[in-house]
Amino acid sequence: MSSKHVRIGRIAGIPISLDYSWFLIFFLLTWSLGASYFPSQYPGWAAWEYWVIGGLATVLLFASVLLHELGHAAAARHYRIPVREITLFIFGGVAQIQEEPKSAWSEFWIAIAGPIVSLALGVLFYVLALAAGAVSQLYATFSYLGYINLALFAFNLIPGFPLDGGRVLRAMLWGMSKDTSQATIIAANVGRFIAYGFIALGLIMMLQDNFLDGVWMAFIGWFLESAAVAQVQQQKLRDILKRYRVAQAMNTRLTLLPADTPLDVLVHEHLLGSGKRAYVVQRDGVPLGMVTIHQIKKAPKDAWDTTTASDVMIPMQEARAISPGEDLWTALSAMDREGVNQLLVVDHGRIVGMISREDLVSFLQMIHEMGV
Numbered sequence: 001m002s003s004k005h006v007r008i009g010r011i012a013g014i015p016i017s018l019d020y021s022w023f024l025i026f027f028l029l030t031w032s033l034g035a036s037y038f039p040s041q042y043p044g045w046a047a048w049e050y051w052v053i054g055g056l057a058t059v060l061l062f063a064s065v066l067l068h069e070l071g072h073a074a075a076a077r078h079y080r081i082p083v084r085e086i087t088l089f090i091f092g093g094v095a096q097i098q099e100e101p102k103s104a105w106s107e108f109w110i111a112i113a114g115p116i117v118s119l120a121l122g123v124l125f126y127v128l129a130l131a132a133g134a135v136s137q138l139y140a141t142f143s144y145l146g147y148i149n150l151a152l153f154a155f156n157l158i159p160g161f162p163l164d165g166g167r168v169l170r171a172m173l174w175g176m177s178k179d180t181s182q183a184t185i186i187a188a189n190v191g192r193f194i195a196y197g198f199i200a201l202g203l204i205m206m207l208q209d210n211f212l213d214g215v216w217m218a219f220i221g222w223f224l225e226s227a228a229v230a231q232v233q234q235q236k237l238r239d240i241l242k243r244y245r246v247a248q249a250m251n252t253r254l255t256l257l258p259a260d261t262p263l264d265v266l267v268h269e270h271l272l273g274s275g276k277r278a279y280v281v282q283r284d285g286v287p288l289g290m291v292t293i294h295q296i297k298k299a300p301k302d303a304w305d306t307t308t309a310s311d312v313m314i315p316m317q318e319a320r321a322i323s324p325g326e327d328l329w330t331a332l333s334a335m336d337r338e339g340v341n342q343l344l345v346v347d348h349g350r351i352v353g354m355i356s357r358e359d360l361v362s363f364l365q366m367i368h369e370m371g372v
């Protein structure tokens with residue numbers, strides 16, 4: 001997901017944001033409902049009524065998508081998995097679940113929770129439409145939302161990763177075979193197969209007189225295909241990284257800096273000289289903290305001669321650490337979760353090295369080249 005989004009608020013502590021692409025789909029959908037769908041289904045209203053109902057239906061549709069994502073988020077929380085953010089974008093919504101579910105059951109419930117919300121909303125909107133009575137603006141809005149939520153329910157249950165149905169499939173394969181890696185790759189490949197189906201259907205629609213819907217269908221197929229491929233690659237990376245320990249890839253040649261080293265000396269003599277991006281700050285042989293490029297950049301440049309390493313360092317108790325016996329996937333996940341580029345490697349309270357994203361990349365290159 002791109003970082004080009006705007007925060008609109010929080011629900012139950014979870015940040016909600018809109019990707020820039022969302023504004024495009026919001027406009028297109030309001031336009032297609034107001035100028036085409038409602039006028040053809042319910043002739044005889046004033047033009048402004050179509051636009052108001054089109055806008056209202058679009059807002060309620062995205063509220064429905066948001067509730068679908070909140071369904072996933074609530075289930076994730078139930079299994080004590082934090083949710084980083086919910087983003088609405090051109091193809092709907094995504095709840096960023098921070099960790100992989102720990103069991104096939106939790107994966108199953110987190111995946112199915114969203115479609116269950118859509119199904120419930122679909123039924124609710126149809127009941128509201130019946131209650132609104134004969135052909136009226138409210139009936140039109142509610143029955144459209146009833147239809148669209150049932151469509152979301154059905155679409156998301158298509159059993160190809162990364163759709164919810166693909167996650168359900170993955171959870172079932174995982175539960176049966178106890179092999180997460182194989183389950184992911186099968187579910188993702190089913191997802192690719194289905195994605196090609198969407199693209200083919202889109203092309204057929206384009207050749208017939210349904211060009212715009214065909215383009216949209218093919219576009220969804222392309223999105224699903226690339227997401228499924230990314231999932232396979234991530235799984236392969238994960239399988240490789242899980243085979244190796246932090247101790248094998250970490251950097252043990254630490255540069256220990258005296259606490260009173262001024263930042264200009266640190267930059268010119270160490271950073272630019274060695275290219276190392278992170279340093280341990282010490283006094284009398286006792287490590288006090290860690291300095292990375294990130295902390296140096298936060299200090300104003302004209303104060304580099306009077307600011308010392310210990311002024312800007314992350315104190316030892318706040319520095320992110322990992323034990324040398326952990327696997328590399330755990331290390332990478334920890335960096336992602338904490339939003340840092342390196343971790344201190346600490347063994348029984350003693351710093352034995354550091355591991356960074358660059359270390360992981362060069363380690364991966366090495367094992368690739370050596371074919372081990």
Ligand SMILES: [Zn+2]
Pocket residue numbers: 068069072114115156164
């Ligand atoms: Zn979902």
